Amino acid sequence: MSENNIKMNGNGTHKSAGTPKIGFYVCHCGHNIASQVDVEDVQKFAAGLPGVTISRDYKYMCSDPGQELIQKDIKELGLNRIVVASCSPLLHEHTFRKAAEKAGLNPYFFHMVNIRENVSWVHDNRESATKKAKDLTRAAIQRVFFHKPLEKKSVPINPDVLIVGGGIAGITAALTIANAGKHVYLVEREPTIGGHMAMFDKTFPTLDCAACILTPKMSSVKAHPNITLWTYSEVEKVEGFVGNYKVQVKRKPRYVIEELCVGCMECIDACIYKEAKYPDEFNQKLSKRKPIYIPFPQATPQVVLFDPETCIDFKSHRCKKTCIESCDRKAIDLKQVPEYKDINVGTVILSTGFKTYNAELSPQYGYGKYPNVYTSLEIERLVNASGPTSGEIVTRDGIKPKSVGIIHCVGSRDQKAHKWCSKVCCMYSLKLAHLIKEHTDAEVYNFYIDMRTPGKGYEEFYDKLMTEGVHFVRGRVAEVSDWALVPEEENKLTIRVEDTMVGMVRRIPVDMVVLAVGLEPREDAGDMRRLFNISCSNEGWFLERHPKLAPVNTFTDGIFIAGACQGPKDIPDSVAQAGAAAAEVLSLISAGSIELEPNTAFITEDNCSGCKSCIPICPYTAISYNEGTKKAYINEALCKGCGTCVAACPSGSITQNLFDDEEIFSEIDGLLKFAGIELEETEAEHA
Amino acid sequence: MPEKNIKSNYEPKIVAFFCNWCTYTAADLAGVSRLKYAPNVRVIRIMCSGRVDPQFILQAFASGADGVLIGGCHPGDCHYAEGNYKMLRRFRLLKRMLKDLGIADERLRLEWISASEGEKVKLVINEMVEQVKALGPLAIPQHLKNINEELKHFPGEEIREEEMAHA
Numbered sequence: 001m002s003e004n005n006i007k008m009n010g011n012g013t014h015k016s017a018g019t020p021k022i023g024f025y026v027c028h029c030g031h032n033i034a035s036q037v038d039v040e041d042v043q044k045f046a047a048g049l050p051g052v053t054i055s056r057d058y059k060y061m062c063s064d065p066g067q068e069l070i071q072k073d074i075k076e077l078g079l080n081r082i083v084v085a086s087c088s089p090l091l092h093e094h095t096f097r098k099a100a101e102k103a104g105l106n107p108y109f110f111h112m113v114n115i116r117e118n119v120s121w122v123h124d125n126r127e128s129a130t131k132k133a134k135d136l137t138r139a140a141i142q143r144v145f146f147h148k149p150l151e152k153k154s155v156p157i158n159p160d161v162l163i164v165g166g167g168i169a170g171i172t173a174a175l176t177i178a179n180a181g182k183h184v185y186l187v188e189r190e191p192t193i194g195g196h197m198a199m200f201d202k203t204f205p206t207l208d209c210a211a212c213i214l215t216p217k218m219s220s221v222k223a224h225p226n227i228t229l230w231t232y233s234e235v236e237k238v239e240g241f242v243g244n245y246k247v248q249v250k251r252k253p254r255y256v257i258e259e260l261c262v263g264c265m266e267c268i269d270a271c272i273y274k275e276a277k278y279p280d281e282f283n284q285k286l287s288k289r290k291p292i293y294i295p296f297p298q299a300t301p302q303v304v305l306f307d308p309e310t311c312i313d314f315k316s317h318r319c320k321k322t323c324i325e326s327c328d329r330k331a332i333d334l335k336q337v338p339e340y341k342d343i344n345v346g347t348v349i350l351s352t353g354f355k356t357y358n359a360e361l362s363p364q365y366g367y368g369k370y371p372n373v374y375t376s377l378e379i380e381r382l383v384n385a386s387g388p389t390s391g392e393i394v395t396r397d398g399i400k401p402k403s404v405g406i407i408h409c410v411g412s413r414d415q416k417a418h419k420w421c422s423k424v425c426c427m428y429s430l431k432l433a434h435l436i437k438e439h440t441d442a443e444v445y446n447f448y449i450d451m452r453t454p455g456k457g458y459e460e461f462y463d464k465l466m467t468e469g470v471h472f473v474r475g476r477v478a479e480v481s482d483w484a485l486v487p488e489e490e491n492k493l494t495i496r497v498e499d500t501m502v503g504m505v506r507r508i509p510v511d512m513v514v515l516a517v518g519l520e521p522r523e524d525a526g527d528m529r530r531l532f533n534i535s536c537s538n539e540g541w542f543l544e545r546h547p548k549l550a551p552v553n554t555f556t557d558g559i560f561i562a563g564a565c566q567g568p569k570d571i572p573d574s575v576a577q578a579g580a581a582a583a584e585v586l587s588l589i590s591a592g593s594i595e596l597e598p599n600t601a602f603i604t605e606d607n608c609s610g611c612k613s614c615i616p617i618c619p620y621t622a623i624s625y626n627e628g629t630k631k632a633y634i635n636e637a638l639c640k641g642c643g644t645c646v647a648a649c650p651s652g653s654i655t656q657n658l659f660d661d662e663e664i665f666s667e668i669d670g671l672l673k674f675a676g677i678e679l680e681e682t683e684a685e686h687a
Numbered sequence: 688m689p690e691k692n693i694k695s696n697y698e699p700k701i702v703a704f705f706c707n708w709c710t711y712t713a714a715d716l717a718g719v720s721r722l723k724y725a726p727n728v729r730v731i732r733i734m735c736s737g738r739v740d741p742q743f744i745l746q747a748f749a750s751g752a753d754g755v756l757i758g759g760c761h762p763g764d765c766h767y768a769e770g771n772y773k774m775l776r777r778f779r780l781l782k783r784m785l786k787d788l789g790i791a792d793e794r795l796r797l798e799w800i801s802a803s804e805g806e807k808v809k810l811v812i813n814e815m816v817e818q819v820k821a822l823g824p825l826a827i828p829q830h831l832k833n834i835n836e837e838l839k840h841f842p843g844e845e846i847r848e849e850e851m852a853h854a
């Protein structure tokens with residue numbers, strides 16, 4: 001073995017602490033690895049590699065006894081390098097480093113081989129999978145020779161928190177964190193917080209009034225001393241990293257001074273438009289508003305705003321400005337410009353929510369073509385006591401419907417739209433069926449593919465609806481049309497559907513059609529994700545670090561996600577997730593600091609030729625040039641460890657910790673070591 | 688396997704460099720989703736595709752790799768803002784050089800694979816393995832050995848050695 005050591009140590013520059021004594025451990029992971037990889041074979045193979053003092057296999061290396069095995073060996077055999085072949089380092093690198101550290105070894109003398117995600121789970125030929133596992137093992141064992149003891153890097157956490165999106169998730173997270181005594185900046189794009197929930201009348205399955213449970217929370221946000229609420233605002237810029245993000249927020253002009261306005265709405269009455277003329281976004285354009293307006297009575301903050309697109313003064317400067325005269329607090333300022341706020345925060349929660357599917361994209365349902373086809377969100381406003389009709393359900397042509405058809409899965413579970421199940425539509429359709437029945441006593445038909453009601457009290461709610469005389473037709477609707485085949489269909493919308501329960505095509509004439517539109521990511525989810533340096537799933541939802549173990553974390557430390565921006569979710573789930581995100585944030589804040597990978601780069605001055613090629617390459621301006629010494633210098637505090645400069649340095653004078661040249665070269669070498677020889681062997685074998 | 692013959696039995700070795708944030712995560716996702724792909728690729732994890740030094744690629748070929756695959760985040764998505772662009776530039780230069788060296792285009796591949804594209808990991812790997820398989824072994828170590836062998840018998844070599852001895 002000493003001979004081998006000489007060989008390994010012989011190639012040049014490395015300066016490892018003493019003769020390597022490597023402990024190698026290969027994990028069965030129950031059957032997860034052992035079923036595809038001959039674990040004992042890998043163990044024996046590793047035992048014969050240079051530098052390996054001990055090689056073992058074990059059922060679950062990440063379990064306590066597995067870790068203790070390593071610790072015992074470190075102490076008893078004096079191991080100074082550890083290699084574990086098991087799952088992905090993204091999952092358990094941390095665990096094993098900790099274990100090594102507990103036994104007194106510098107944690108960076110550890111390396112992990114991924115033979116589960118990269119081998120056993122993706123290959124089905126045991127022989128070639130085992131071979132691959134061996135190659136990876138050999139590479140890792142060669143690599144750890146060159147590992148160096150490193151110092152841990154930790155950064156302090158600024159206790160201030162940014163929350164983006166003021167729907168129910170953002171509100172919950174903000175209140176939880178603020179109640180813990182930490183300062184929150186809550187940024188909302190719309191003029192009011194409340195999100196989608198503020199539009200709903202009742203919530204399923206308890207049928208409690210959405211406003212009654214939401215508006216008190218909205219006012220507590222406004223009143224909370226630890227919350228800075230910026231509505232009608234957007235995040236413009238994000239810089240920095242966990243613990244220390246520098247964020248710029250743009251406050252769009254309302255043309256009303258927020259601090260002065262008390263929400264008396266005199267100005268709205270005084271507007272020279274006597275009638276409201278412009279579609280009201282909050283009411284899904286089912287009613288009209290003036291150019292100066294407040295989105296809804298309980299809007300938070302209670303501050304009016306101008307719509308410069310429709311206000312005469314913005315268009316022609318020739319308005320009498322009766323609104324300004326009417327305001328005795330002088331709160332209106334038509335010259336307002338956007339204001340930019342720069343803040344420092346340690347952590348961020350994104351709770352930017354969802355948008356509903358555009359039903360016009362499924363033309364067979366006639367949305368946009370027939371006035372009496374509505375989206376579910378429009379019906380939410382219609383049944384709402386504070387909505388455009390004060391809770392009265394009337395069609396666009398003013399009649400009280402005698403029959404209503406609710407079409408499920410519009411834009412969901414549809415190869416032509418979105419493949420996913422939007423999770424909330426079955427339940428809200430049931431709720432709307434109940435409310436429509438209650439308000440109009442109409443015949444209500446639900447057209448569904450499958451009824452999905454998992455959740456506390458959900459199935460019971462469905463049962464209750466069955467006894468209320470609501471009709472259920474199982475089948476995907478083919479078409480909604482106004483084309484009458486029989487006299488009963490005249491002046492009605494006819495829903496054509498294959499009733500799969502009775503196995504025939506039915507035509508059901510109704511006065512009103514409700515489309516249960518699905519949930520989809522917001523259009524600008526892609527921009528948001530770039531801004532905050534996180535990932536999105538293929539569908540465009542924000543990607544969690546781990547679907548089960550880290551559902552509110554992202555791959556970027558210090559950035560968390562909550563609510564429907566991560567995927568379709570109902571209110572209870574959004575609130576739960578918001579609580580989880582708040583807990584993650586608070587745990588970082590109370591720890592006070594976070595450990596970062598010490599994978600930063602440094603320059604060996606003696607080798608630096610002062611060519612400056614590394615300087616423009618660094619995206620963080622971490623590299624500067626010292627005119628005195630004529631050498632480049634890396635500011636470690638700014639370096640984030642991408643290693644791009646290392647690859648670019650022509651004199652090889654930059655080293656990246658943990659991803660050093662000699663570490664990677666030895667890994668390459670280890671992967672391929674016997675490639676040539678193997679070829680010869682094959683030839684010999686078959687000669 | 689009854690009729691084993693070297694050609695059809697040839698399994699290329701491909702070294703891959705995957706960035707930690709996108710492609711490595713995507714490969715993990717492929718694993719978690721139990722997607723099955725060819726076992727010929729050996730992945731080296733780096734923090735960013737910008738860390739890939741052209742020397743790594745050349746070294747991999749020189750040590751016997753039949754192909755090299757680099758996986759990074761999509762343009763604009765690099766965790767470190769623009770490491771992937773830096774990689775792209777080097778990649779283009781290196782491609783030209785490899786062409787001059789007679790190393791086929793398909794042997795070096797750069798792919799942008801985001802963290803959610805487990806499926807793409809599978810497709811890219813399978814496709815590349817097929818292409819490299821069709822090309823046959825690159826076997827640079829073997830060539831180098833042969834060249835050394837030949838040089839031994841090259842008369843000029845002896846003359847030079849003599850000259851050296853006289854000098």
Ligand code: FES
Binds near residue numbers: 710734735764766
């Ligand atoms: S981090 Fe993926 S390419 Fe830079």
